[in-house]
Amino acid sequence: MNATRRSLGLLGLAAALALPAAAAAQDGRRVVTGADARQGVNLTVYNNNLALVRETRRVELPNGTFVLRYEDVAKAVRPETVYIRDVSDPAAVTVLEQNYRYDILTPSRLMELYVGQDLTLVRENPATGQESRVRANLLSTGSVPQANYGYYDPYSYGGGYYAAPSYVDPAGAVYRTDEGITFGNVGRVVFPAVPDTFVARPTLEWLLRSTGGARTIEATYLTYGLSWQSDYVLVLTEDEKQGDLAGWVTLRNDAGITLKDVRLQLVAGDVQIEPQYGGYYGYGYGYGRGGGYGGAGFAEEGMFEYHLYTLGRNTDVADREQKQIQLLGVDGIPIEKKFRLQGDSYYFVGEYGAPMENLQVGVFVEFVNAHSAGLGVALPAGVVRVYKADSSGAQQFIGEDRIQHTPREERIELRLGNAFDIAAERKQTDYEILSSNLYETAWEIKLRNRKTETVVVEVLEPMAGDWEILEKSHDYVKESARLVRFDMTCPPDQEVVLTYRVRTRY
Template identity: 40%
Template sequence: MSLRSSLLRASALKPVAALSLAAILLLGPAAISSAAWAETAPAETQVSLDDQTGVAITIYNQDLALVRDQRKIPLTAGLNDLAFIDVSGQMRPETALLRVDGAKVTVREQNFNFDLLTPEKLLEKSVGRKVRVITTNYATGAETTEEATVLSVAGGVVLKIGDRIETASPGRIVFDEVPPNLRARPTLVIDADSDKAGDATAQLSYLTGGLSWAADYVASLSPDEKTLDIDGWVTLTNQSGTTYRDAKLQLVAGDVHRVQQEMMKDMTVATAMPAPAAEQAMSEQSLFEYHLYTLNRPTTIAENQTKQVALLSAASVPVEKEFRFTDLTARGYTYDIGEQERVNATVYVSFVNDDKSHLGLPLPKGTVRVYKADNDGQVQFVGEDAIDHTPKNEDVRLTLGQAFDVTARARQTKYEKISDSVYESAYEIELKNAKKEPVTVVLIEDVPGTWKILSESAKHEEVNSNRLRWEVQVPAEGSAKFSYAVRVRY
C-alpha cells in the first residue's frame, strides 16, 4: 500500500490532532513524527513553593548542603513533565533523588534550568528572532512600531530594522513571548512515568552549594575573672538562589573530605548522645565521624540572607587565666645571645568543655569573642580567638592578647662550647608585675637535641621530650627572678 493510501485510510479512522492531511502529504514522514509527539508529549505540570509541604536542610562546613524538599504533585498515568520551581540555583542536578509516596514513578530524564529571565538574557536568547521596537515622539506623544531582527548582543545590542542596522535600540524593545529555555526561577524539570494517576507526595533530595554556616561564641568574664558566661550562635548564609520556608535545620560539624553515601540517608537514624548540661537551643547527636546539630524549631532562611540562631547558653563556666612567655631563651643554646629586650606576657583564658563546667556539648569550630565590664559596668571587648571542633571533655584555650603589666627580660649568664656537638649555657629571667595583685607566670622553653638541666630555681615539668614548663610567682607591683642552666647535645 502507498504512503498516500495509508494516510488516507488512517485519517478516516482517526484524525491527527493539529495537523491537516494536506500538511502530512506535503511534509512526509517528518510530519508524522511531529504529530505523534504532539499527541504523546505531556503538558508541563508546575510544582511551586505553594505546593511545598515541608523542607529539611542539612548544612556542612564546606559550602555544601543537603536539601530535602517535600511537595504535593498531581500525577497522570503514564508520562509526566514535572517542573519543580524554586529549587536551589546552585543545586548539583546529578545528585537529585525523587521519591514519591503511593505511586511507582520512574524518572526517565531531568533538566536543570538555571538560565534565569533577565532583560539581558531575554535579548541574548532572542538573537535571530523578530522583535518590535516602539519609539515615542516626545513632541506629540505618538508611538511608532517597527519590526526588527536581533543580530547580536555581544558588547551591546545590534538590530536590523528594515534596510538599516542599528547598534543601539532607538526605543523600547517588545518581545512576543519568553524563549522556552528561560525561566523566572531556578527549575528542575523531571520527565517521569507513573503507574497511576492522582495527587501524591514527592520528596526531592539534592546536594547544593550556596548554603554555609559558622559558629560564633560570645563570652562575658566575671569581675574576678574566675568564671564566664558563654552563648553560642550559628550564623547561616543563604546565597543558593531560593528561600527555604519553615525548614527543619540540621548542621554537620566536621571536615568532610567528600560526601559519604550515609549522608544521603535520613539523618534521624543516628544514635543520640546524652543531653549536655548547657541549655540547648539545638540538640546534638553523632553522625558517622561527625556531629549533627538539629535546631529544635523550624526556621525560614530567605534568599540572600544572613541570620543567626542560638546554639547553646552556659553560665558560670569556671576559667583559668594564664600569663605565659614562650621561648625567651631558645635562640641561645648554640651561641651567645647576651641580654634580650623586655617583652609582654601573652594572656590565655582556658576552660574545660565538660558537664562539671556547665558545658559538655561538642563545640563546632568558630570564633570566641570575650567581653568584660569595666568599673562603671560598661562592657568592653578584651579579645577573641578561633577554636577548632572541640569534643566533650576537652580543654578550650583562648589567646586574648598581650598583658600590659606583666613583662619579662631574659639574659644569658653563661655560654660554653664543650665540643662540636655539646653546649652549656645558663640564663636569668627577670619577671615584673605592675598589677595590684600577685600573678603566676608560666615559662615555656623548647630545648633542642638531647638535653640535661644542670640547675634551676624552680622545678620544671616536661610537657614533651623537648618542651619544658616552669611556674614562677611574681608579687603585686613587684618582680621575681628565675634562673636555670642546661647542657645540650646535638
C-alpha cells in the same frame, strides 16, 4: 548475526525511550509545582558552605508520561546530586530524564535567541512624538561570542563553570528591514513573544512516567551558598574564677532560596567534599544568659564521625539573610587564669650580646568542657569573645580566641592578649661552643610583677636537639621531649630571677 540483533535491540530501546519524551512534548503535558505545594522541608547545613535540602510536595500527577517542572529550588543547586521519589509508593513514579534549567530571562539573552527571527522596531518622530512600527529581521546582536574559558563558581546557576554573559547593546545590533540593512539607534525593540526555553527562576524538570493521582513527591539535593558558624560569649565574674558561657549559631543563606517552616539541622566536623571541575571547596552575636542546652535551642547527637545539632523548633530561612539562634547557655563554669612567657628553641645555639627587654607575657583563660561544669557536649569550632564588668557594672570586651571542634571532657584554652602589669626580660649570661655540634648556654630571666596580688608565670622554654639542663635556680616540669616549664611565683612589686644552664647537641 548476534551483533546485528544487539544493535537492533539497542536502537529499539533508544526509540522506545524517546517515544514518551516526544509524546509528552507533543501533548504539552506539563505539571508545574512551586513553593506553595511544599508540605515539609528539612535543611541540613554543613560547616563548608554546603547544605542538603530535602523537601516534600503534594502534586497532582497525570497518568502516563509527562514533564514535571519543579520550581523554587536553590540557585546554587548541584544538579548531579538531585534525587526524586514518591514517598508512599516509589514504583508509582519512574524518572526517565532530568534537566536543570537556568536560562534566566534577560534583555541580552532575549536578543541572542532572536537572531534570524522577525521582531518590531518602534520609532518615534521627535517633532511630533508619533510612533511608527517597522518589521525587521535580527541578523546579528553585534557582540562577538566569547569562548567559554569559564572559571569555577559554586554560586552560579548549577554550581559549575561559569562564563560571564555577554552584554548586547541594541544600538550595535544589525537588522534587515524593507529599507535594507541597518544598525544603530533604529528604534525600540519589541519582541513578539518569550521563547519557551526561558524560566523565571532556576528550575528542575523531570520527564516522568506515573500511574497518576495525587502524590507526595520528595526531592533531595545539595546546594552551595548556605553556611554556619559558632560564636561564643564568655562573661567572667569579678574574681575571674568563674564564667557564664553562651553559644550562638550564625546561619547565612546566599543560596538563592527562601524556605519556610524548616526543620533545621547543623553538622559540625570536616566533611570530605571532592572538588568538582578543578574547583576549590572550602571546609565553614551579642551575649546573654541562656536557658541550658537543648529545649527550643539545639539538641546534639553523634552522627558517623561528626556531630549533628537539631533545632528544637521549626524556623524560616530567608534568602540573603543572616540568622542567629542560641546553641547553649551555661552559668558558673570554673575558670583558670594563667600567665605565660614563651621562649624559642633557636635561643640555645646562638650568641646574644644584648638583653631581650620588654618581653610580652601572654594571658590565658582555660576551662574544661566537662559535664560536671554544666557542659560536657561537643562544642563546634568558633570564636569565643570574653567580657568582664568594670567598676560600674558595664561589660567590657577583654579579648577573643578561636577554638577548634572540641569533644566533651576536653580542656579549652583561650589567649586573650598580653599582661600589662608583668614585665619580663631575658639575658644570655654565657655561651660556649664545645664542639661542632655541642653548645652550652646560660640564661637569666627576670620577672617583675606590678599587680597588687601574687601571680604565677609559666616560663615555657622549647629546647633544641638533645638537651640537658646542668644548673637551675628553680625546679622545672618536662612537659614533652622538647618543652620545659618553670612555674615562677611572683609576689607584688618584686623581681623574681630565674637562672639555668643548658647543654645542647645537634
